[in-house]
Amino acid sequence: MLLSDTLTPAGHGQLGKIISPLSLSPSFSSRPLRYAVLGAGFAGLSVTWHLLKKSPKEKEMRIDIYDEVGIGGGASGISGGLLHPYSPKAKLLWRGAECWKESLMLLNVAEAAARLSGVDDSDDSFIVRRRGILRPAANTKNLIVLTDNAQNYDASCRIETIDEDTAQKLVPKIHVPFNPAFYMPEAVNVHPLRYLQALFLACQNVVNESSTSSHGQKELYLHKKSVQNLLELEGEYDAVIICLGAKADMLPELSGRLPLRTCRGVIAHLQLPANIREEYPDYAPSILSDAWLAIQGSRSLYMGSTWEWKSRNSNPNVSVDEASKALQELLPKVSAFYPAIKDWTFTKANAGLRAMPPLTAHGSLPLLGCVNYFVGENVAGKYWLFGGLGSRGLLYHAWLGNLMAQAVISCNEQLIPSELTAWKNINR
Template sequence: MKNVNVLKENAQNCDPSCRIETIDKDAARRLVPNISVPFDLAFHMPQAVNVHPLRYLQALFLACQNLVKELSPTSHAQKAFCLHKESIVKLLDLEGSYDAAIICLGAKADMLPELSGRLPFRTCRGVIAHLELPRNMREDYPDHAPSILSNAWLSIQGTRSLYMGSTWEWKSRDSTPNVSAEEASKALQELLPKASTFYPGIKDWTFAGARAGLRAMPPKTAHGSLPLMGCVNDLVGKNCSCKYWLFGGLGSRGLLYHAWLGHLMAQAVLSSDEQVFPFELTSWKNVSR
């Protein structure tokens, strides 16, 4: 009940622009028929949306391009915003080409030779299952009904398609997105019982595929599990002409953190001063030394 009370308090004190409604099981079932609400209590976010990561990043890139175009006519200095695709083996391959480089590779940052084994990430592989309603099932998931977050989560992709997640395989180093039949079967065995506790109708859906990813979770500290930020030239090499910055360990709060921390990172890079960051986000470097 402790978590329920915390959620109630959050709902009561939520920002008006991010409304959270406390609803009973009858109201919940008007949104999703036959949903199970054990405590006669659920939380509904009417403005919540599903975010497609790739499309979101593409939109951010386009927004940055448009901003540069708008600013260029009014600026004395020429501005450009470009996408360069280049394969490198190590960070030092960037020497001589850039003044600064921001490393935001998630779990793959640890695969760079200069950083391998030197970042306090807790790696965790997660599998997400794609489920669909068979054609002979007439009862669709309600149109415009919300996605559901509980012991497992359901990300609704229309009336007959959803994603269910996610598993947590700690200490895994497997970053391949491909999922074997055996791994998919284990994921379903783990996720379906969790999902069925709040959405019993999940038993009528059929497996349509699975994908996986490797999370780079931040370490647990006295301040909580916080992102890892800061200059890493001490790890890469002190005589580098390029300044290297780490942006990682956002964990499950990436959508919450990314804009604020991205702004701080830009300030830090332009001023060449990592004191722009709250000390809690750079204190990991003291432990790693």
């Protein structure tokens, strides 16, 4: 049975339906395994899904998700959604091939849950848009790196080197200032909010299926509230998994102890006005360069993103002044490879606060691990951190969410690669 004390955000079809609140008060001694997941973005919902799927079938379990805004209400829900396993400064990202494949699997799970519920997946309400990503080089240095990538790509996400004429057949009016361009046909464009809503729906389905099986029943609650400090959860849960992104540093127990830099990014929404007949082709890919265009349909796209370092502003709303500054920064970058952007009209902007991890020998890696030491040595439960996904949350969330769930269930941090827990040795 699915249990929730809030609403899911308004969405398409049944993704936005109201779930009636129920109340259970099992005694502490007879309760099932209880886990708290703080945050309902990429990290939080991936961990929730994998906790439900990886936990022993015979064991009863309850998961409480805490997020003051709701599903996808933070930076995850407004991100660009361009998914591929490569870095602009290196070949494959750290564990890029594994993360890429795991993310595609979780996207399929979400799409299947949406179809089962009858949610429309037409081109203007997609969860995953499979049109590839076109990547013009932004400068000569970038061209060298991208050329190297194209010669050493992973077979599951190939890179094709194409000239400007071929690029213009994919995207009419595209400009390739540094020939050639690079096309990733298997790369995808994800609508983050619809994806997260559908993934939550998939979690609900697992819970509902458990109520009709002979195995242990699973329960899931979504609490539309914030947790002000970790100790207020002390004694309530077998484990608390902190998936709050930039807001993790705002918890008093972790404040100033995480090697994260915050960065606010503004994403602009643009549409073709009614008097412009020539639309963006339905088959055409999204575009990634010094700035990016995430295509939402033939007459709608997202453009991003800005980088305001050290910001503490997590408000998704964007003022007129902030939007104007973002357009002044983004439009010249986009015009360099897509001059036709001048025909599009700005409609609105959203912003998110990203938690950017430190640079290591393996690249900028997320922060994972048990953080009991930071909360207090005598805490009764286990506290875990899954954060610092930065601008690559969509790539990292699925594979690392799987590892985190297994580590939590087994109470074994050794299941997490040491590269992701090494930050604790420096910050104790």
